[in-house]
Amino acid sequence: MDDGANRQGGRIEDSFDLAELDLASARLRNRSGSSKQSAEPVDHLENSLRRLHRYAEQAGMGEETVTRGEQLIRGCDPQPRGALVPLLLLFEEAEDGRLSFDELIEPVAEIIGLSPAGVRGVVTFHPALRTRSTQHDEAAPVGRCFRVCGGLSCALMGARRVTEYLAERFGIAEGSSSAAVEFRLESCQCLGACSAGPVMTIDGEHHESFTLERIDTILQALDMVATPFPGGQVE
Amino acid sequence: MSEHRLVLRDIDIPDIEGITKYRSRGGYEGTRRALTEFSPQQTLEEVESSKLQGRGGSWSNVADKWRLMPPATGDVAAGERYLVVNGYESDPGVFRDRKLMERLPHRLIDGAIIAAYALQAEVIYVCLPTDMRRAVRALEVAVTEAREQGWLGRDIRGSGFDVDIRIHAGGNAHITGEETALLNSLEGRRPEPRPRPLIPTHHELFGRPALVHNAGTLAYLPDILVFGSAAFRQIGSRRCPGTLVLCVSGHVRRPGLYEVEIGSLTFRQLVEDLAGGMAAGSRLKAVLPGGLASQVLKPSELDVVLNPHELSGSGGADAVANSSFGNGAVVVMDETTCMVRTAVTIMEFYAAESCGACPPCREGAPWLLDVLRRIEAGSGNSCDIDTIRSVTGQIAPPSGSPAMCGFAPAFATGVRGILSAFGSEFDDHIDGNRGCSFAAVEDIRVPESVHLRY
Numbered sequence: 001m002d003d004g005a006n007r008q009g010g011r012i013e014d015s016f017d018l019a020e021l022d023l024a025s026a027r028l029r030n031r032s033g034s035s036k037q038s039a040e041p042v043d044h045l046e047n048s049l050r051r052l053h054r055y056a057e058q059a060g061m062g063e064e065t066v067t068r069g070e071q072l073i074r075g076c077d078p079q080p081r082g083a084l085v086p087l088l089l090l091f092e093e094a095e096d097g098r099l100s101f102d103e104l105i106e107p108v109a110e111i112i113g114l115s116p117a118g119v120r121g122v123v124t125f126h127p128a129l130r131t132r133s134t135q136h137d138e139a140a141p142v143g144r145c146f147r148v149c150g151g152l153s154c155a156l157m158g159a160r161r162v163t164e165y166l167a168e169r170f171g172i173a174e175g176s177s178s179a180a181v182e183f184r185l186e187s188c189q190c191l192g193a194c195s196a197g198p199v200m201t202i203d204g205e206h207h208e209s210f211t212l213e214r215i216d217t218i219l220q221a222l223d224m225v226a227t228p229f230p231g232g233q234v235e
Numbered sequence: 236m237s238e239h240r241l242v243l244r245d246i247d248i249p250d251i252e253g254i255t256k257y258r259s260r261g262g263y264e265g266t267r268r269a270l271t272e273f274s275p276q277q278t279l280e281e282v283e284s285s286k287l288q289g290r291g292g293s294w295s296n297v298a299d300k301w302r303l304m305p306p307a308t309g310d311v312a313a314g315e316r317y318l319v320v321n322g323y324e325s326d327p328g329v330f331r332d333r334k335l336m337e338r339l340p341h342r343l344i345d346g347a348i349i350a351a352y353a354l355q356a357e358v359i360y361v362c363l364p365t366d367m368r369r370a371v372r373a374l375e376v377a378v379t380e381a382r383e384q385g386w387l388g389r390d391i392r393g394s395g396f397d398v399d400i401r402i403h404a405g406g407n408a409h410i411t412g413e414e415t416a417l418l419n420s421l422e423g424r425r426p427e428p429r430p431r432p433l434i435p436t437h438h439e440l441f442g443r444p445a446l447v448h449n450a451g452t453l454a455y456l457p458d459i460l461v462f463g464s465a466a467f468r469q470i471g472s473r474r475c476p477g478t479l480v481l482c483v484s485g486h487v488r489r490p491g492l493y494e495v496e497i498g499s500l501t502f503r504q505l506v507e508d509l510a511g512g513m514a515a516g517s518r519l520k521a522v523l524p525g526g527l528a529s530q531v532l533k534p535s536e537l538d539v540v541l542n543p544h545e546l547s548g549s550g551g552a553d554a555v556a557n558s559s560f561g562n563g564a565v566v567v568m569d570e571t572t573c574m575v576r577t578a579v580t581i582m583e584f585y586a587a588e589s590c591g592a593c594p595p596c597r598e599g600a601p602w603l604l605d606v607l608r609r610i611e612a613g614s615g616n617s618c619d620i621d622t623i624r625s626v627t628g629q630i631a632p633p634s635g636s637p638a639m640c641g642f643a644p645a646f647a648t649g650v651r652g653i654l655s656a657f658g659s660e661f662d663d664h665i666d667g668n669r670g671c672s673f674a675a676v677e678d679i680r681v682p683e684s685v686h687l688r689y
Contacts, residue, residue: 075401078315079441081423085405089365112423125425126406127587128366151327152527153484153566155580158679189409189584190327191366194482194564195490196685204368211679 044113048073048080051111059107065094073112081112084122085129101129127188144183144222147201151190154197162198163187165212169219236508239496241470241478242454246338246687252373254380257341263386265457266348270394273460275307278353282456285464286476291321291449292525292562294475294543303437304446307355317445318356319421320347320453322363322370323412327584328526328564331480331492332450336363336370338689339454340377344400346453348386349460351398354446359400361450362417364407371404378402409588413640414438414447416590427592428640451480471497474544481541483510483686485567486517491686495541503537506567514682517569521656525561527581528645530652531574573673574657575664578650579607585646595630596643602626603650610661613670620654620661627651 049070056066068090076082091104101123109116123129128147148154148163163174166185174187193199196208207218240246250256257263269278283298307316320343324332335343347359363370378400381387389397403421405411411420415429418440429438437444455477459467468476480494488511495505502524506512513519519534532539539545543560568577582604591597606623609615630636631647638644654661664670 075403076421076423079422082403082421082441084423085365085420086403089404114423118423121425122406122423125590126408126411128407150580150583152523152577152580152584153328155576156485156566156568156572156677156680157682158677160676161679164676189587190325192325192330192333194328194330194484194566195492195682196688197484198679201366204366206369209681209685211681 044080045073045077048083048111048113055107055111061091061094065090069111081114083112084108084114084119085126087111088119088123088129144203145201146183146185147188147191148185149189149191149193149197149199150187151194151197153194154190154199157197159187159198161212162200162210162215165215236500236504238494238509239470239478239499240494241458242335242342242451242480243339243492243494243687245342246334246689252338252340252377254341254377254384257339257345261461262341262457263345265460266345266352266386267392268460269349269352270392270396275353275355278349278460281464282353282459285459285467286474287452287455287459287467288475288477288543289449290451290455290480290563291324294560297452300446300448301350301354303435304354305437305444315358315441315443316354316356317440317443318347318351318354318359319414319417319440319445319447320359320361320450321412321414321417321447322361322367322450323409323417324450324562325364325407325409325412325588326526326562326564328484328523328566329482329562331482331563333367333370334492334687334689335450335454336367337373340370340373341381342454342457343374343450344377344381344386346456347400347448348391348398349456350448350453352396356446357398359398360403360421360440361400362403362405362411362421364411365404366407367404371402374402408590409584410590410640410642413642416640417447418445425590427590428642430639471499472542472544475542479541479543479563481505481563481565483565483567485565486514486569486572486680487567488512488514488683489686490567490682491684491688493686498540498542498545501538501540502532502565505541505565506537510567510686511683513567513569514680517571519567520570520572521568521574521577523564523566523568523649526564526566527584528649529561530648531656533656571673571677573611573671574653574660575607575611575671576673578653579604579611581649581653582607582646585642589642593637593639593643595636595638599626599630599643600646603646607650610664611671613664613668615661615665615668617662617665619665620658623650623654627654 052069052073069087072083072086072090073080087108088104092101105119105123106116109119146166148159150159167174170183170185172185174185191199191201193208198210199208245251245260248256273281279298279301287297288294289297322332322336351359361374385392387399405420408426410416411426413428415438416426418438419429420426421440437446439445471477475497477497478494479497480492482492484490487506490510493509502522506522522532522537523529524532582600586600586604589596589600603623603626606619610619627647627650630638631644636644
């Protein structure tokens with residue numbers, strides 16, 4: 001089967017089934033104990049790499065990103081679909097926040113040979129990705145994301161006070177983004193540094209063991225204004 | 236009363252993340268020995284005779300698990316076999332594998348190669364949540380170094396054995412740490428647990444045999460290969476040799492990681508001596524001995540020896556016998572802690588992280604959270620207590636849970652434990668609709684120091 005010919009149009013709604021079928025037939029081969037290969041196996045790897053290059057060209061991505069993308073896809077040989085989350089994150093970083101997760105779902109689905117619905121299903125499953133996919137109107141830049149750990153150990157060390165303080169400083173409620181200034185405050189589940197609570201991440205960078213004074217220092221270092229912001233919208 | 240560092244003995248050494256320093260501390264000797272002096276079968280036998288047990292919380296023999304992999308001969312032999320290293324330990328209260336990956340990545344790689352050799356796996360996937368950026372970076376650097384020096388790749392050190400490591404930084408949903416969910420995640424699927432077969436068997440990744448291993452367990456392998464299984468059995472208890480890496484958090488003077496010999500001390504000694512006792516001005520109220528799912532212990536119940544097989548969860552009348560050793564997360568709470576709120580915090584985690592695949596969890600967790608919040612707010616009634624008992628009983632009955640994985644039974648036993656130990660506090664919230672009499676928002680506290688922070 002010429003897998004590539006089916007893809008020339010760029011839309012690949014059917015490839016989800018192809019990937020599934022291939023996996024299912026591999027399972028069946030193993031179960032039946034026969035090592036006989038079916039006619040010519042579909043070369044998912046080569047197809048994925050070709051589609052990656054095509055997308056990178058369209059989107060004008062740097063060479064470094066393409067090389068990294070290739071590594072990620074090769075790392076999931078024989079099923080490029082495994083590179084789903086790593087590829088999404090790579091593209092997001094490469095695009096430097098210009099594209100939202102929602103816009104990346106289709107290209108990534110195409111590259112790894114899944115349906116967009118399949119990719120969306122995974123994205124909305126992971127808390128850290130979920131919040132990034134329900135974004136942001138186009139005009140607003142993607143802002144700094146403050147995630148305060150709500151695990152038990154952090155809660156015992158005063159994590160709620162931290163959330164309360166940040167909400168007050170920013171003039172927004174937990175779980176929402178401000179429209180005026182680009183940041184978002186959310187409470188999340190365990191960040192895995194429980195002896196050093198309270199813990200939070202700012203744009204994914206880890207901060208731990210802080211007091212209210214240290215939060216101020218961190219905010220100043222990040223160039224965030226020290227007075228509460230007026231207004232602010234709740235989603 | 237002291238620590239006994241085995242896995243973490245080099246964690247204080249500067250630059251131990253680098254291969255040069257790791258090699259100078261005897262690193263990769265275990266791998267060299269396995270690959271040049273042992274056959275895969277002999278490696279497995281050496282590990283079997285060490286009685287090493289899984290540190291991910293199962294405490295079952297590692298060698299038994301390895302034997303579940305189909306042999307690398309015969310019809311199934313054609314094609315790849317996988318070793319999957321589980322770096323997800325997203326249970327609240329646990330942070331040891333993260334520190335291990337950040338500070339001692341070569342030790343993990345060393346152990347993973349040994350396991351891959353015994354299993355004859357050609358590819359090792361190291362999976363961890365992408366949030367753990369420092370660990371991802373440390374592992375990436377370490378894998379490159381190991382490849383350059385010929386510890387990974389083709390024909391390692393002339394042994395004819397090929398293996399490579401691929402780092403897979405994926406999403407951060409808690410359930411990804413469940414082994415079959417992790418395999419689904421690697422295949423680009425939603426990380427939902429797969430249905431469990433009645434008889435334990437090997438798992439499959441991309442339709443090929445795969446074995447999922449906790450990162451912390453692999454870190455013991457290099458020493459077992461270098462110093463021998465007999466020497467390893469001298470440490471710890473007879474039934475469960477080795478050390479434990481405990482994660483202490485909460486209201487103690489010195490929270491942090493403590494590596495101790497199994498069976499060498501009690502929870503009381505851990506809290507009062509090693510962790511420095513309660514923070515100034517606070518008095519002990521409760522200890523969760525093994526994560527959120529373990530039965531909470533009161534101050535009078537702390538004289539239990541730290542041994543996975545002492546707290547067995549095997550039933551019985553008292554709390555100690557009902558508790559389980561769990562995952563080594565020791566959470567210490569003082570008298571200012573409201574136990575209803577603790578239950579609420581626990582359920583917030585489970586309600587947020589339930590994957591939704593099976594009803595006991597998808598329906599049970601948000602529902603229990605609602606009831607507990609109602610009690611905390613002072614609008615509960617006495618029927619609520621009975622309902623919590625009955626529902627947690629249905630989710631985790633003694634005969635075995637109807638849920639697909641251990642997630643739902645975990646919150647059911649955790650909440651039931653708090654309710655049975657601190658029932659009067661629940662009644663206080665309900666009586667006369669008083670609600671919570673503790674501070675509405677806890678103040679930020681700073682411990683004196685954090686042990687092994689890095």
